[in-house]
Amino acid sequence: MVRMLILGTGNMAHRHAMEFASTEGCTLTAAVEIMPDRLATFCEMHSIPKGFTDLDEAIAWGEFDAAANVTPDAVHYPTTMKLIEAGVPVFCEKPLAPTYPLAAAMTQAAGEKGVVAMVNLRYRGLPVMQKARQLVEAGELGVIRHVDAAYLQSWLVGSHWGDWQTEERWLWRLSEAHGSKGVLGDVGIHILDFASFVAGQKPVSINCRMKSFLKGEVGQISGYDLDANESFVMSVGFDGGAIGTIHASRWATGYANAQKVAIFGTKGALEIEFESEAQTLRLCAVDDVHTQTWREVECPPVQGTYQSFIEAVRTGETLEPSFLRATELQHVLDLCFESDRTGATLAV
Known part of the structure; x- marks a missing residue:
C-alpha cells in the first residue's frame, strides 16, 4: 500500500486527494498546509488521519511513501527539493518551477537521488x-x-x-x-x-x-x-x-x-x-x-497520471510525464517571454 502525503490544500489538491483515494493500492496518510483551519477542513473532508502545518515536521515524522506537491507555483522548487533530499518520490503540479534553471535543478537533484519524480500533465491520461x-x-x-x-x-x-x-x-x-x-x-x-x-x-x-x-x-x-x-x-x-x-x-x-x-x-x-x-x-x-x-x-x-505515479512508486521507475519532460517544456516557456520582449525568433 502506497501511503500518500498531500502538500497544499487549494482547489487542485482536492482533485489529487480524490484521485489517489480512489486508486487501488493507495491510501491518504497525511496533509500539509500552513493555515490550520484549512488543514483541518481538508483532512476532515478527505478522511486524512494526520495533518501538519510545516513540511519539515512531516518529513521528520516520515510515515508516508510519496508526496503530491500541490502548492502554489512559486513554492514548488523549495518544497520539492526538501522532499527529494529526504528521498521521497514526488508528484508535482505543473509548471515544475517558475523558471527553466530551477526546473533543471529539480530534475538533476531527483536524478542524483534516484527518486521517482513526475509532473501532473494530466491530459496525458486522455x-x-x-x-x-x-x-x-x-x-x-x-x-x-x-x-x-x-x-x-x-x-x-x-x-x-x-x-x-x-x-x-x-x-x-x-x-x-x-x-x-x-x-x-x-x-x-x-x-x-x-x-x-x-x-x-x-x-x-x-x-x-x-x-x-x-x-x-x-x-x-x-x-x-x-x-x-x-x-x-x-x-x-x-x-x-x-x-x-x-x-x-x-x-x-x-x-x-x-x-x-x-x-x-x-x-x-x-x-x-x-x-x-x-x-x-x-x-x-x-x-x-x-x-x-x-x-x-x-x-x-488508458491509465491516468495519478495512477501512473502510484505504479512508478511501486516499481521505483519514473514514468512519463517526468520532471525531465516538464523541464524541457519550461525551457520553451521561458524563451516565449524572451521572444515577446525582443520580437526575435529563438532557437530552443
Whole structure:
C-alpha cells in the first residue's frame, strides 16, 4: 500500500486527494498546509488521519511513501527539493518551477537521488491523446508537416467559474506581482505538451506574442495590477521538420475549458477536441483524403497520471510525464517571454 502525503490544500489538491483515494493500492496518510483551519477542513473532508502545518515536521515524522506537491507555483522548487533530499518520490503540479534553471535543478537533484519524480500533465491520461500518438507513430499520417493547437477558456468573459473581479483567489492567474505567468504559464504548458507529444516532435524554434488587456475600471484587485498575459500566439518549428501554431486565451467566448489539436501529414490528418471532459478523435486518411471525409476513432481507456505515479512508486521507475519532460517544456516557456520582449525568433 502506497501511503500518500498531500502538500497544499487549494482547489487542485482536492482533485489529487480524490484521485489517489480512489486508486487501488493507495491510501491518504497525511496533509500539509500552513493555515490550520484549512488543514483541518481538508483532512476532515478527505478522511486524512494526520495533518501538519510545516513540511519539515512531516518529513521528520516520515510515515508516508510519496508526496503530491500541490502548492502554489512559486513554492514548488523549495518544497520539492526538501522532499527529494529526504528521498521521497514526488508528484508535482505543473509548471515544475517558475523558471527553466530551477526546473533543471529539480530534475538533476531527483536524478542524483534516484527518486521517482513526475509532473501532473494530466491530459496525458486522455484516451484521445494516447490513441492519436499511436496513430502518428504507426505512420498513419505519413510525414508530419503542420501542427495547429489551441487551449480556449472564457472565465474572464463569463461567470461560470466565479467572479474574478471580486474574488482574490484568481490573483495567482492574473497578477505578475502575485507570481502569475499568465495563460502561458498556466495552460500553455498543457497545450505545448499535448501538441508536441501527439506530433512526436520537439520544438526547435519559437516566436511568441502575448498580451494582457485592461480588466475592470482600474485593472487592479486589492492593490495588485492585473497585468499577466491572457492571450498568446506561438509560432513553432519542430525537429521533424513540421511547423505550427500554438495559442491560448482566457477570452475565448463560448468555451469553458477546451483543447483542440490538429496534426496534418503527407498521408492523412487527425483532429482532437477535448471540452469539459468530453473528447473526440477524428481521422482523415487513406482514400478519405481525396473526399475530405473524417471518421471518428474509438479510443480505449488508458491509465491516468495519478495512477501512473502510484505504479512508478511501486516499481521505483519514473514514468512519463517526468520532471525531465516538464523541464524541457519550461525551457520553451521561458524563451516565449524572451521572444515577446525582443520580437526575435529563438532557437530552443
